[in-house]
Amino acid sequence: MHQPREGARHADAIRSARREPREIDRRSLIRTAIGSTLVHPRHGALTVTAHRTRVVGGVDTPMVALHSELHQLSLQVPVAQLEEVGLREVVAGDQLAKLRAVLGEDFVEEPSNWSRRFKSYEQKVATGDIMLFAEVVRDLSRRNWDKGVSPGEKRLLEKVRKQLIDELALVDGIVGEEAAEQYLDAAIRGESA
Numbered sequence: 001m002h003q004p005r006e007g008a009r010h011a012d013a014i015r016s017a018r019r020e021p022r023e024i025d026r027r028s029l030i031r032t033a034i035g036s037t038l039v040h041p042r043h044g045a046l047t048v049t050a051h052r053t054r055v056v057g058g059v060d061t062p063m064v065a066l067h068s069e070l071h072q073l074s075l076q077v078p079v080a081q082l083e084e085v086g087l088r089e090v091v092a093g094d095q096l097a098k099l100r101a102v103l104g105e106d107f108v109e110e111p112s113n114w115s116r117r118f119k120s121y122e123q124k125v126a127t128g129d130i131m132l133f134a135e136v137v138r139d140l141s142r143r144n145w146d147k148g149v150s151p152g153e154k155r156l157l158e159k160v161r162k163q164l165i166d167e168l169a170l171v172d173g174i175v176g177e178e179a180a181e182q183y184l185d186a187a188i189r190g191e192s193a
Contacts, residue, residue, distance in 0.1 A: 032064045032082070037170055041086040041128020043068050044163050045170060052076065070166070086128040090170045095130075102134040103187035107142045114150040121153070125160055130167070137161050141188050 032038065032048050040046050046066040053060045054076065062079040066087075077085050091099055110117040121140065124132035140157040143149050149157065161184070168180035 032079070037090055038066065038082075038087045039090055039130075039167055040066075040068075041126075043071055043073060044166050045070070045090070046073075046075075046087075049074075088130075090167060091130055092171060096171060099130060099134050100187045102131050103138050103184065104190045105138070108135070108139055110139065114153060118150065118152050118156065121156055125156070130164075133160050133164055137164055137184070138188050141185075 032051070034048050034050060036048050037045050038048065046068050048064055049067045050065040052063045052065055054063050055061070056078070063076040064079055064082065065074065065076050067074045077087065110120055121136045124136050137157065137160055140149055140153055141161070144154070144157060165177055165180045165184060168174050168183055169177045171180075174180050174183055
């Protein structure tokens with residue numbers, strides 16, 4: 001009987017693997033139950049709408065389908081790249097306490113030149129890290145209350161503040177945007193919860 005060469009068996013195994021959908025890693029989906037909310041560094045809160053498998057580069061890839069009602073945006077992200085893309089769960093528990101502490105910390109004086117301050121703030125926002133968002137909102141809010149800010153800084157403050165309020169509005173115990181805004185302002189002023 002004719003035995004196929006090793007290379008041919010390998011090629012057959014690859015073709016077979018491409019045809020058979022791979023099992024989705026359920027451990028990765030714990031955080032992505034349909035209806036749950038994840039936060040994207042640029043788009044804010046996104047709702048998980050489905051789990052799908054798409055063929056990417058000839059390989060079946062588990063994907064999470066996300067939708068933002070606010071931005072009328074839908075996208076799909078490979079499960080294996082959720083964190084790489086910057087997606088994370090809504091802040092809660094210890095992380096919320098840490099966020100409040102960051103908001104209440106002393107004002108950090110940035111360079112006196114507004115364009116250098118603005119660049120520093122933009123770099124912090126670009127990371128997608130909520131703690132750095134909090135620093136930017138804290139420092140720009142306090143500067144705005146005391147001395148005023150440049151028009152560019154004001155636009156940045158409004159954008160980042162809106163993203164932070166939108167996320168805080170999703171936290172258990174904070175109901176709605178108005179309550180989230182009050183929570184944020186109280187934390188920046190250093191008032192207790």
